[in-house]
Every structure is written in C-alpha cells, then in structure tokens.
Amino acid sequence: MQTLNRRQFLKLAGVASALAALPRAVGAATTPARVVVVGGGFGGATAAKYIRMWGDNVQVTLVDTNATHISCILSNLVMTGALSMSRITLGYSALKTNHGVNVLQGRAVAIDGAGNTVTVSTASGNRVLPYDHLVLSPGIDFIAPPAGAWDANLTPHAWQAGAQTTLLKNQLAAMRNGDLFVMTVPKSPYRCPPGPYERACVAADYLKRKGRVGAKVIVLDANASIQAEPVAFGEAFNVTHAGMIEYVPNATVQSVVSSTRSIVTSARTVNNAKVLNFIPNQKAGAIAAGLPLNAQGFVPVNPLTYGVAGYPNIHVIGDACAVPASDNKAVPKSGHMANSEAKVCADAIVRALAGEAPDDNVTTNSACYSPITARTASWLSANYNYGDIYDAAGNVKGKGMHRVDLGEADIIGGDNYEDMFTWADSLFADSFM
Amino acid sequence: MQHKLFLPIALALGLAVAGSAIAAPPAGRLLASQCAQCHGTNGNGPGFDELAGKSARELRDELLEMKYRGRVEGIMDRQAHGYNDAQIQLIADYLSAQPGGGGGD
Ligand SMILES: Cc1cc2nc3c(=O)[nH]c(=O)nc-3n(C[C@H](O)[C@H](O)[C@H](O)COP(=O)(O)OP(=O)(O)OC[C@H]3O[C@@H](n4cnc5c(N)ncnc54)[C@H](O)[C@@H]3O)c2cc1C
Numbered sequence: 001m002q003t004l005n006r007r008q009f010l011k012l013a014g015v016a017s018a019l020a021a022l023p024r025a026v027g028a029a030t031t032p033a034r035v036v037v038v039g040g041g042f043g044g045a046t047a048a049k050y051i052r053m054w055g056d057n058v059q060v061t062l063v064d065t066n067a068t069h070i071s072c073i074l075s076n077l078v079m080t081g082a083l084s085m086s087r088i089t090l091g092y093s094a095l096k097t098n099h100g101v102n103v104l105q106g107r108a109v110a111i112d113g114a115g116n117t118v119t120v121s122t123a124s125g126n127r128v129l130p131y132d133h134l135v136l137s138p139g140i141d142f143i144a145p146p147a148g149a150w151d152a153n154l155t156p157h158a159w160q161a162g163a164q165t166t167l168l169k170n171q172l173a174a175m176r177n178g179d180l181f182v183m184t185v186p187k188s189p190y191r192c193p194p195g196p197y198e199r200a201c202v203a204a205d206y207l208k209r210k211g212r213v214g215a216k217v218i219v220l221d222a223n224a225s226i227q228a229e230p231v232a233f234g235e236a237f238n239v240t241h242a243g244m245i246e247y248v249p250n251a252t253v254q255s256v257v258s259s260t261r262s263i264v265t266s267a268r269t270v271n272n273a274k275v276l277n278f279i280p281n282q283k284a285g286a287i288a289a290g291l292p293l294n295a296q297g298f299v300p301v302n303p304l305t306y307g308v309a310g311y312p313n314i315h316v317i318g319d320a321c322a323v324p325a326s327d328n329k330a331v332p333k334s335g336h337m338a339n340s341e342a343k344v345c346a347d348a349i350v351r352a353l354a355g356e357a358p359d360d361n362v363t364t365n366s367a368c369y370s371p372i373t374a375r376t377a378s379w380l381s382a383n384y385n386y387g388d389i390y391d392a393a394g395n396v397k398g399k400g401m402h403r404v405d406l407g408e409a410d411i412i413g414g415d416n417y418e419d420m421f422t423w424a425d426s427l428f429a430d431s432f433m
Numbered sequence: 434m435q436h437k438l439f440l441p442i443a444l445a446l447g448l449a450v451a452g453s454a455i456a457a458p459p460a461g462r463l464l465a466s467q468c469a470q471c472h473g474t475n476g477n478g479p480g481f482d483e484l485a486g487k488s489a490r491e492l493r494d495e496l497l498e499m500k501y502r503g504r505v506e507g508i509m510d511r512q513a514h515g516y517n518d519a520q521i522q523l524i525a526d527y528l529s530a531q532p533g534g535g536g537g538d
C-alpha cells in the first residue's frame with residue numbers, strides 16, 4: 001500500500017523544514033506541544049511513554065492499526081505451543097493510565113509534511129492530527145518474490161506476530177513422519193538477525209519431541225553465512241539438532257508458489273514441502289515510504305535525533321530506519337534496539353521543544369535471548385556509542401553509532417532460558433507500562 | 434501562510450521564556466535509560482538486579498569491575514563493555530538518585 005503522495009510530500013517539505021528547524025513559538029508556555037507517534041510496537045510505545053515521562057506536559061498521541069500489539073519477541077515459542085498468544089499480547093491501557101498517552105486506533109494513511117499533519121483512517125472515518133513532531137515506528141513491510149504466486153495466508157511468514165503465528169503453529173503441528181519444514185532467511189538487513197535460526201532450532205526440537213521420524217527442517221539462507229550468533233547456531237545446527245536441520249547458504253529466492261508450497265532458489269528447489277515458511281525480504285513500513293529511502297528501502301536517520309534529512313520534525317525509529325554505522329557492524333533491527341532508539345529520539349524531541357540542541361553523549365544497545373530447545377537458550381549482546389564510524393579498511397567515514405562491543409553466550413544453557421523471560425518481561429514493561 | 438513570516442520574532446521571545454522555565458535534563462538520564470530494558474524503567478524493575486537507589490560508588494565499582502576483569506561470565510559483563518568510564522560515572526550518579534529498593538541490599 002502506498003497512500004502517501006510522494007511528490008506532494010516532497011514538494012512541501014522545504015517549508016516544513018524551515019519552520020521545524022526553529023524552536024517552538026511563544027505560545028509554547030500555554031499551548032502544549034503535540035507529538036504524534038505512528039506505530040505502537042516496541043519503538044513507538046517506548047517513544048510515547050518516554051516523551052510523556054521526560055517532556056514538560058507534551059501532548060502525545062499514539063496511533064496503531066490494532067487495539068493491542070502482539071510481540072514478535074517470544075513468538076517462536078507460541079509457534080511451538082510452549083506459550084499462549086495472550087503471553088505476548090501487549091495492551092496500551094498502562095500507557096494511558098500511567099503516562100497519560102492518548103491512544104488512537106487507526107491506520108495512518110497520509111503525511112502532510114508542510115502542514116504538519118498526519119491523516120489517520122479510523123472506524124469512524126478519517127481524522128487529521130496536527131503535530132509539532134511526528135515519530136514513525138511502523139516496522140517492516142515485505143518485498144514480494146520475483147516470480148510465482150505468493151500468498152502469505154497459505155505460506156505464512158509469521159514475521160509479524162498474531163494470526164500469522166497461529167497459521168504457522170497449526171501447520172507445524174500437522175507435520176507427520178518424513179515431512180519437510182522449509183524456511184527462508186531473508187537477505188540482510190531484515191528484522192531480528194538471529195530470529196530465523198532460532199525458529200529453525202525450535203521447530204526441529206518440536207519435531208524431535210513429537211517423535212516425527214524423518215521429518216526435517218531445511219533452511220534456505222539468502223545470505224552467505226549465518227547472520228547472528230554463528231557459534232551458538234553453528235553448534236545447534238551441527239550438534240544439538242544434527243540430522244534434523246539442513247542449512248543451505250547463498251539461496252537467493254527466484255520464485256514462490258504458495259498453493260503448492262514450492263520454492264525455487266539459486267541453491268535449491270523444493271516442491272510440495274509440507275510447510276513452506278517463506279520469510280520475504282523486507283523494507284520500511286509503508287507509511288515511511290514517501291521519505292527518502294536507502295537502496296534497501298529503509299529511511300536513513302540522524303543517530304542523535306532519528307530525524308530524517310530535510311524533515312527535521314519527522315523522526316523514524318526501529319526496524320524502519322537505517323542508522324549510520326561502521327561497515328560490517330550494522331545496527332540490528334530488534335525490539336530491544338527499537339526501545340533504545342526511542343529513548344534517544346524522545347530525549348532529542350524534548351530538548352528540541354525546549355529550544356535545546358540534542359545530546360551527543362549517546363549510546364544504544366541490543367540483546368536477544370534465542371531459545372535453542374524447549375529448555376535451553378543462547379544470547380546475543382551488542383553496544384553502540386555515538387562517534388566516528390569506519391569503513392571496512394578502518395578509515396573514518398563519518399559520524400554514527402559505532403559498535404563498541406559484541407558478544408554471544410559461550411554456553412547454551414538452561415539459565416539463559418530462565419533469563420530470557422526476565423529480560424522479555426523487563427523489556428515489555430519498559431516499553432508498554 | 435503570511436503570518437508565518439512573523440514566527441522568527443515570536444520564536445526569539447519564546448526561546449527566552451522556555452530557556453528560563455525548562456531545566457536541562459539531568460545528566461546521565463538518557464545513558465541510564467539504556468539499562469532499563471533489563472532492569473526496569475529508572476532501574477526500578479521488573480528485571481534483573483534492582484539498580485535504583487543503590488549507592489553511586491557501589492554501582493560504579495561493580496560496572497568497572499565487570500568491564501575490566503577480563504573474563505566475560507554473562508550478558509551483564511558484555512553490557513558493561515559498552516560504556517566509557519565517564520559514562521559509567523554519570524549512569525551510577527543518576528541511578529543512585531532514583532527512588533527504589535536497590536539500596537536495600
Ligand atoms: C520471530 C521473531 C523473533 C524476534 N525476537 C526478538 C528478540 O528476541 N529480541 C529483540 O529485541 N527483537 C526480536 N525480534 C524483532 C522485533 O520484533 C522487532 O525488531 C521490533 O518489533 C521492531 O519494533 P518497531 O517498533 O520497529 O516495529 P513493530 O514492533 O513491528 O511495531 C510496528 C507497529 O506499527 C503498527 N503500524 C504499522 N504501520 C502503521 C500505520 N500506517 N498506522 C498505524 N499503525 C501502524 C503495527 O500495527 C505495529 O503494531 C523478533 C522478531 C521476530 C519476527
């Protein structure tokens with residue numbers, strides 16, 4: 001869906017920029033500043049909460065298509081039946097009652113960059129919301145395969161949690177002896193680098209526990225190698241789940257026919273799989289698509305404000321944005337990172353409303369706990385600091401978020417499995433409560 | 434559109450008002466907020482060890498120990514590597530001033 005009128009948006013942008021570059025008008029003391037946040041996932045919910053917490057009586061409206069957000073985090077455990085859907089369903093009532101966030105259910109369909117308004121399609125018609133700052137955290141959209149007939153209702157991606165997760169769960173449960181579970185890993189950058197490998201592990205573990213003799217998981221990776229936690233997943237594929245998971249790198253998807261669950265890639269063709277979990281390549285959510293995009297379809301942002309070049313009062317955070325980083329040290333698209341970026345953005349907006357420059361002593365971080373079996377998990381941790389960023393040869397190429405630390409668990413253990421829930425509940429609460 | 438021409442003047446006045454009315458955010462607040470995904474908003478839970486209200490000295494010493502001791506035992510040791518020493522001091526000072534149960538143990 002491409003509802004934003006790109007030409008008009010861009011044409012009017014110059015005026016908006018000139019105004020937004022200046023601090024708020026004299027009325028600021030009496031008229032509360034208005035911030036609209038589009039997308040109530042990990043990025044948007046956190047931004048709304050922290051702008052309310054840190055701002056001086058800022059009016060914040062959070063817009064989401066759905067009445068609740070269903071978390072992708074832990075959703076692979078809903079696929080296996082270990083957790084219920086309600087365990088990962090996050091509501092907005094605490095943001096309203098604890099923090100005074102206005103919540104509007106509806107889909108943002110158009111942005112007027114010159115008029116500083118966003119149009120939201122709701123059950124009771126269109127609403128036009130004026131803003132002083134607009135934060136977009138719409139997550140991802142999918143890129144259709146180059147050929148074939150793709151239908152996500154027949155071959156669920158389950159890369160946005162909810163109905164898609166249930167579809168995949170039911171298909172996994174229907175597998176019998178000798179059946180194939182075929183899945184793809186999208187071309188990087190994509191949402192949650194360890195996520196597909198985690199899914200392969202818990203699907204294999206499920207089939208093993210159910211005693212499905214000869215059933216197998218085939219992982220068709222569009223990339224040349226495992227994109228996250230290579231040690232943990234290498235061991236999981238080769239040792240823990242040996243014989244259950246077949247890993248195929250360099251598998252660029254050429255065609256998908258969902259009705260027959262068939263897929264052609266540059267490395268392998270599979271016809272009539274029992275389950276085809278085709279996870280497509282990704283780009284920024286549609287509402288951000290009228291903004292300047294990089295070659296991969298994400299919105300480049302300023303890492304001190306998450307502002308967009310030419311649109312200083314429009315901010316993009318989370319999976320939809322592209323943060324300048326050192327070569328081979330990209331900022332991952334994760335819920336933890338979306339939460340982290342939301343705070344930097346919230347702080348910058350609160351300062352901008354007070355006529356202050358953004359802070360440049362800025363850090364972000366990401367963490368993922370990945371279940372490997374029904375009882376064990378590994379983890380990944382990454383930290384970023386604002387400053388010089390480097391090209392592959394080690395030369396400074398500009399300013400951005402430089403990765404100062406990266407590590408993964410050296411033991412895949414049960415303690416990590418318990419810690420995974422402590423972490424998730426902490427992240428859920430910090431974002432939604 | 435025309436009235437917008439007057440904005441710069443109004444803004445200059447507005448800035449003066451805002452500048453005196455709104456204090457700068459406390460140092461360390463943004464840095465410390467990056468611990469909250471695992472320790473709760475303002476270090477106050479739910480999550481791993483409660484940080485709010487712990488003494489600044491204890492917080493700083495624990496973080497520096499985890500950062501410099503050489504062996505990495507868990508995810509917290511990794512996270513401690515993500516900050517320079519000055520940032521660690523700012524974070525410790527901010528969290529120690531937050532109301533919470535971290536001072537209890
Ligand atoms: C299987 C799986 C496992 C994962 N595990 C982890 C993990 O362990 N750790 C981790 O940190 N991350 C994990 N992730 C990644 C994480 O879910 C995403 O990175 C995170 O959700 C990104 O946050 P966001 O705010 O950018 O987008 P989202 O959280 O997707 O939120 C986007 C929201 O915007 C709404 N929206 C979109 N467009 C509009 C519009 N036009 N109008 C109104 N509303 C709109 C949507 O309804 C949605 O609620 C996992 C992902 C998957 C798929």
